[in-house]
Amino acid sequence: MKEYALFIGCTIATRSLNYEVSARKVAAAFDIKFVDIPEFACCGYPMSHVDHDTLLAIAARNLVQAQERGLDVITLCSACTGALTKASKVLAEDPKEREHINKILTKSGSKEFLGKTKVRHFTRILFEQIGPEAIRKKVTRPLTGIRLAPHHGCHYERPAYLFDGFDSAKRPKSLETIISAVGATPVRYINMERCCGGDILAIEEKSAMKVVKAKLDDINAEGADAMVLQCPFCSIMYDEYQATIEDVFQAKYGLPVLYLPQVVGLALGMDPKKDLGMNLNNVKPKALLAKLGVK
Amino acid sequence: MAEDTSGSRPSEKPKEQAKEDVREEFIVVECDELDPNFRDEVAREPGGENIRKCFQCGTCVAMCPVAEQDPRYDPRRIIRMVNLGMRKEVLSGQAIWLCSGCYNCFERCPQDVRPTQILQAIQHIASREGYTHKAFKAAIGLLCQRGRLIEVSEFDNRSRKKLALPEIKEDAPPTKAIVENQRLPERAQDKKPEEKKEEKKPAETKEGAK
Numbered sequence: 211m212k213e214y215a216l217f218i219g220c221t222i223a224t225r226s227l228n229y230e231v232s233a234r235k236v237a238a239a240f241d242i243k244f245v246d247i248p249e250f251a252c253c254g255y256p257m258s259h260v261d262h263d264t265l266l267a268i269a270a271r272n273l274v275q276a277q278e279r280g281l282d283v284i285t286l287c288s289a290c291t292g293a294l295t296k297a298s299k300v301l302a303e304d305p306k307e308r309e310h311i312n313k314i315l316t317k318s319g320s321k322e323f324l325g326k327t328k329v330r331h332f333t334r335i336l337f338e339q340i341g342p343e344a345i346r347k348k349v350t351r352p353l354t355g356i357r358l359a360p361h362h363g364c365h366y367e368r369p370a371y372l373f374d375g376f377d378s379a380k381r382p383k384s385l386e387t388i389i390s391a392v393g394a395t396p397v398r399y400i401n402m403e404r405c406c407g408g409d410i411l412a413i414e415e416k417s418a419m420k421v422v423k424a425k426l427d428d429i430n431a432e433g434a435d436a437m438v439l440q441c442p443f444c445s446i447m448y449d450e451y452q453a454t455i456e457d458v459f460q461a462k463y464g465l466p467v468l469y470l471p472q473v474v475g476l477a478l479g480m481d482p483k484k485d486l487g488m489n490l491n492n493v494k495p496k497a498l499l500a501k502l503g504v505k
Numbered sequence: 506m507a508e509d510t511s512g513s514r515p516s517e518k519p520k521e522q523a524k525e526d527v528r529e530e531f532i533v534v535e536c537d538e539l540d541p542n543f544r545d546e547v548a549r550e551p552g553g554e555n556i557r558k559c560f561q562c563g564t565c566v567a568m569c570p571v572a573e574q575d576p577r578y579d580p581r582r583i584i585r586m587v588n589l590g591m592r593k594e595v596l597s598g599q600a601i602w603l604c605s606g607c608y609n610c611f612e613r614c615p616q617d618v619r620p621t622q623i624l625q626a627i628q629h630i631a632s633r634e635g636y637t638h639k640a641f642k643a644a645i646g647l648l649c650q651r652g653r654l655i656e657v658s659e660f661d662n663r664s665r666k667k668l669a670l671p672e673i674k675e676d677a678p679p680t681k682a683i684v685e686n687q688r689l690p691e692r693a694q695d696k697k698p699e700e701k702k703e704e705k706k707p708a709e710t711k712e713g714a715k
Contacts, residue, residue: 218673220653220654220655221654221655223653223655223657223661223665223673224655224656224657224658224661225655227664227665227668227670230668230670231668231669231670234670246671248673248674248676249676249679251652251653251675251676251677251679251680252648252652252653252654252680256641256644256648256654257641257644257645257648257684257689258606258625259602259606259625259628259632259638259641260628260629260632260637260641260644260645260689260692261629261632261687261689262550262551262552262625262626262629263687264683264684264687264689267683267687268648268680268683268684271679271680271683314683314686314687315683317686318679318682318683318686319679319682320679320682320683364605364606364607364608364609365606365608368607368608368609368611368612369608369611369612369621370612379608379612380612380613401570403609404570404607404609405570405571405605405606405607405609407570407571407574407605408605409604409605409606409607410571410602410603410604410605412640412643413602413603413638413640414575414603417571417574417575417578417603418605420574420575421570421571421573421574421605424570424573424574487668
């Protein structure tokens with residue numbers, strides 16, 4: 211059993227319990243142990259628009275908590291992945307920068323970051339370490355005939371130089387690979403790599419909603435039973451905001467939005483409500499579950 | 506871009522022309538107000554190093570999910586303005602805050618200008634100059650108060666408990682200490698910089714809000 215520190219972040223802890231509960235269940239099924247660290251706080255991402263050093267220092271302080279326990283970090287939120295990976299990578303490779311940030315940490319009462327702690331998104335663990343073959347072997351309820359549109363979001367694999375190019379920055383295939391492994395059909399659509407607009411929701415709500423609408427239209431054009439994603443902010447935009455967008459733009463989507471662990475868990479035979487929190491998704495995946503004969 | 510130097514003002518436009526696909530404001534380039542050192546200032550900022558490599562091809566705009574929906578955001582235009590030295594217009598304008606940070610342009614720029622990080626570098630300078638966007642002023646406040654971006658209420662912890670998820674306790678002091686050592690709380694104050702014009706608030710952006 212491999213142990214990781216689980217970094218939940220701010221959004222999942224309060225708004226995406228369906229993601230957290232399903233990720234924990236799926237991790238356990240693959241013999242991954244999540245260790246909860248009470249000292250984890252904000253990842254630092256919001257400060258990427260305010261101050262370079264503050265972003266790195268806040269992120270590094272979190273990494274120090276994992277470092278003290280000798281654990282690498284698993285993230286669920288892509289924004290957290292971006293911030294923590296940046297600190298982990300930049301501070302590991304640039305001793306001068308590490309020294310500079312460690313001065314801020316020491317002054318703020320934190321221990322120094324040694325630059326050894328690694329950060330991985332949970333999807334990356336499923337994609338790289340567990341792999342499609344091992345996932346396929348565990349499938350007891352193949353999602354045959356279900357069409358799923360993957361949305362990777364932005365900070366899962368971009369910018370590529372921070373992520374050692376483990377997946378293509380222009381056409382990532384992590385989600386598609388896992389969707390195929392559980393027996394479902396990945397749906398390709400135009401502009402797949404485009405962002406959810408979550409970052410500008412608090413800046414220009416209307417423009418952010420237009421960004422969301424563009425993607426819902428692109429997926430709609432191909433037809434899908436659900437969209438699959440891996441970041442709580444993307445989910446807020448596509449799932450929570452979907453009704454508002456339908457209202458504002460006089461459109462109709464009714465497109466369920468599932469987190470990747472919910473999809474994997476479903477194929478592993480888990481209970482949609484009890485294990486995977488699907489009752490907490492705003493757009494209910496009723497039709498999809500009916501196709502599978504699951505209640 | 507020709508329209509940028511035309512001197513026409515949006516207020517002079519007939520109403521029916523002021524559609525959403527029209528830029529909100531045109532900027533007149535006042536040559537004697539340009540700051541030739543601005544691009545070096547951006548280049549010295551972490552992430553801004555490659556700004557002088559830009560040859561204005563527009564790949565960034567073509568790839569941008571925000572520019573597609575909101576013509577007020579145009580990364581090529583912002584980079585050109587920096588290279589021209591339009592310091593005040595860039596730092597005090599609203600356009601720099603519209604980057605969604607998706608890194609699509611970053612991965613495709615043929616000159617490795619790294620526009621996403623340039624926009625962040627510009628935001629960092631703007632923040633130091635007193636132009637921190639109000640959304641991030643709020644974020645600074647929350648980080649000091651809670652150490653998190655979203656409050657974890659008793660209700661949240663009850664919901665977590667129902668799903669057998671561990672309780673979360675807010676622990677603000679360690680994050681607050683960093684934010685305070687970096688002197689960010691003073692940037693979160695609502696005092697406007699003296700030269701800053703009154704903030705524009707297009708009414709349309711508030712429509713359809715939840």
